[in-house]
Amino acid sequence: MKKEDYWYIIAESKEVDVYQVVSRSLFGEWLAVFRGPDGKVSVLQDKCLHRTAQISRGKVTNGKLQCPYHGWTYDQAGMVVGVPSMGP
DSSP states (O other): OOGGGSOOOOSOGGGSOTTOOEEEEETTEEEEEEEOTTSOEEEEESSOTTTOOOGGGSEEETTEEEOTTTOOEEOTTSOEEEOGGGOO
């Protein structure tokens, strides 16, 4: 079996508080861990699609993760849901 066929613990629930981002590495890949608006934990690659900045250095607002570089915002599934330079 491949390593992708297993579940791995990267943080305990108590380590991931609301409005907090936790950065972890697993098999050489950096991950950003945060809680969505429903309180469920989400894990995304720790890089912004725009300039590959570490999104774990950003902030969680309304359950969405905002990149610290240009403010692109990601939902729990990793979809870009906000780009400040594009306006509302």
